[in-house]
Amino acid sequence: MELFSSDNKVDNTKIKVTDAVRDRIPDGLFLACPYCGTQIYNKQLGDYRVCPECNYGFRLQARERLGLFATDFVEFDADLTIDQTDFPGYQGKLDRAKKQTNMNESVLTGSGKIAGEEVDLGIMDSYFMMGSLGSKTGEKITRLFEHATANQLPVVMFTASGGARMQEGINSLMQMAKISGAVATHQEAGLLYLVVLTDPTTGGVTASFAMQGDVTLAEPHALVGFAGARVIESTIHEKLPKDFQRAETLLKNGFVDKIVPRQNMAEMIGKIVSMHKQEVADV
Amino acid sequence: MFDFIKTMFQKDVNPAEIVKKSREDRFMARELINGLVSDFVELHGDRLSSDDSSVIGGIGRLKGRPVTIIAIDKGTDIQDKISKRNGSPEPWGYRKAQRLMKQAAKFNRPIITLINTPGAFPGKDAEAQGQGEAIANSILESMKLTVPMIAIIYGEGGSGGALALATADQIWMFENATYSILSPEGFASILWKDAKRSDEAAAIMGITPSDLLEKHVIDQIIPEGRHHAKIFEGMQDKLDEEFKQMQQMSGEEIVAARRARYRAF
Ligand SMILES: [Zn+2]
Numbered sequence: 001m002e003l004f005s006s007d008n009k010v011d012n013t014k015i016k017v018t019d020a021v022r023d024r025i026p027d028g029l030f031l032a033c034p035y036c037g038t039q040i041y042n043k044q045l046g047d048y049r050v051c052p053e054c055n056y057g058f059r060l061q062a063r064e065r066l067g068l069f070a071t072d073f074v075e076f077d078a079d080l081t082i083d084q085t086d087f088p089g090y091q092g093k094l095d096r097a098k099k100q101t102n103m104n105e106s107v108l109t110g111s112g113k114i115a116g117e118e119v120d121l122g123i124m125d126s127y128f129m130m131g132s133l134g135s136k137t138g139e140k141i142t143r144l145f146e147h148a149t150a151n152q153l154p155v156v157m158f159t160a161s162g163g164a165r166m167q168e169g170i171n172s173l174m175q176m177a178k179i180s181g182a183v184a185t186h187q188e189a190g191l192l193y194l195v196v197l198t199d200p201t202t203g204g205v206t207a208s209f210a211m212q213g214d215v216t217l218a219e220p221h222a223l224v225g226f227a228g229a230r231v232i233e234s235t236i237h238e239k240l241p242k243d244f245q246r247a248e249t250l251l252k253n254g255f256v257d258k259i260v261p262r263q264n265m266a267e268m269i270g271k272i273v274s275m276h277k278q279e280v281a282d283v
Numbered sequence: 284m285f286d287f288i289k290t291m292f293q294k295d296v297n298p299a300e301i302v303k304k305s306r307e308d309r310f311m312a313r314e315l316i317n318g319l320v321s322d323f324v325e326l327h328g329d330r331l332s333s334d335d336s337s338v339i340g341g342i343g344r345l346k347g348r349p350v351t352i353i354a355i356d357k358g359t360d361i362q363d364k365i366s367k368r369n370g371s372p373e374p375w376g377y378r379k380a381q382r383l384m385k386q387a388a389k390f391n392r393p394i395i396t397l398i399n400t401p402g403a404f405p406g407k408d409a410e411a412q413g414q415g416e417a418i419a420n421s422i423l424e425s426m427k428l429t430v431p432m433i434a435i436i437y438g439e440g441g442s443g444g445a446l447a448l449a450t451a452d453q454i455w456m457f458e459n460a461t462y463s464i465l466s467p468e469g470f471a472s473i474l475w476k477d478a479k480r481s482d483e484a485a486a487i488m489g490i491t492p493s494d495l496l497e498k499h500v501i502d503q504i505i506p507e508g509r510h511h512a513k514i515f516e517g518m519q520d521k522l523d524e525e526f527k528q529m530q531q532m533s534g535e536e537i538v539a540a541r542r543a544r545y546r547a548f
């Protein structure tokens with residue numbers, strides 16, 4: 001277990017971030033696992049918020065996930081926020097999302113360490129307007145890749161998104177191309193891009209940077225797809241099977257490298273990142 | 284004399300009307316291909332699994348110069364439209380396009396794409412075969428192409444399914460074409476839970492060529508008319524001129540300029 005360094009253990013300072021969120025749900029409360037339906041005491045989910053029956057990882061806010069996986073985090077562009085919100089109802093939705101998630105956009109970016117390995121990381125937050133891809137979301141992710149390229153760092157990206165942000169129209173679509181340009185430059189520098197698909201990853205995020213990694217991991221039973229299940233069902237007039245668009249199906253079809261339970265994720269990321277370091281390759 | 288439209292007066296533009304026209308069979312894929320290039324040789328298949336008939340691709344000559352041309356086709360008669368899912372490509376359609384784009388880069392041929400799609404097909408096989416991955420990598424590969432690429436939206440430019448073939452150096456649109464993140468119907472049903480309010484949605488979505496030109500999402504608007512041959516001739520001249528200019532750049536410069544174009548959004 002040498003690779004599982006002490007940096008990676010969940011210490012008290014890290015739990016503090018998650019406690020603030022956790023406190024809203026009483027320990028005695030029963031929750032149903034969204035995947036297997038098992039009734040679980042909130043307390044039983046533990047720090048990693050994982051179903052003890054099926055290993056499904058409950059949806060996390062970005063700052064909660066950060067507390068579980070990373071140390072030495074230095075946030076980038078924390079204040080970056082969209083100022084053109086003339087679309088009907090957009091400002092109100094944005095204000096609520098900011099209050100709920102303690103973020104200014106649907107992605108948290110910065111540099112830090114995972115299992116002791118230095119990385120640039122992005123964590124999307126499905127509680128921030130469904131993790132939708134706004135122009136500032138795209139800007140933060142693009143800058144993350146640019147920073148990683150300039151500093152010769154790998155990028156670890158935890159995806160969680162409902163897709164495009166329709167309030168921003170075509171600008172949201174353009175982010176898919178903008179980020180892809182930065183991914184291409186990072187790729188050409190010979191640097192590792194590791195994607196962790198979390199529940200749910202759909203739409204324009206799936207159709208861009210979520211599917212452009214060198215290595216693609218997924219959390220158990222995470223929903224990952226392009227089109228929504230209801231759209232598909234109404235198009236083909238057919239009921240979809242239960243595990244359609246789940247991580248296990250993507251693994252079987254060849255679109256995911258490995259499914260990793262949340263408890264083992266940091267260790268696995270550390271292991272993979274360490275094998276892509278220049279000094280390792282030189283041995 | 285053929286002139287590109289530089290600006291359109293807002294009062295002359297009725298977004299709902301443009302949405303309606305963009306879905307009519309004003310121009311057909313094969314008519315456009317044959318109108319723009321001579322000696323067209325169609326190339327089939329993605330070399331991985333299949334051949335998607337909704338994506339027509341191949342090589343031809345534009346005013347003598349070899350080019351790669353790729354078009355999304357909605358189909359001509361009912362049967363054809365059904366088999367092409369009204370111009371909604373499957374993942375293997377995007378993978379065929381990727382193959383042809385990379386081939387174009389190898390042989391230093393400019394690329395023309397012609398786009399008319401309501402979006403990538405939302406099907407069971409499409410999902411199983413990685414529709415998201417197919418679009419993601421069409422965009423990524425487009426960002427690496429060392430040859431000039433011009434994308435022309437001639438009907439509907441539906442979301443990621445259109446962007447997959449429109450990550451280019453220049454985007455042109457026909458006067459009655461649209462380009463949007465989702466359909467006005469989809470937009471209205473999300474916003475007001477009422478797909479019937481699509482005309483209102485169209486009005487606020489900014490999906491018309493003039494809106495998109497203003498935002499620099501597109502670069503040219505192609506005027507329409509009954510004399511298609513005249514339109515194609517004007518397009519040929521402009522394509523030739525632009526390719527000539529871009530081919531003075533090195534492959535590296537072309538890639539850098541393309542990435543910079545999208546970096547601005
Ligand atoms: Zn469960």
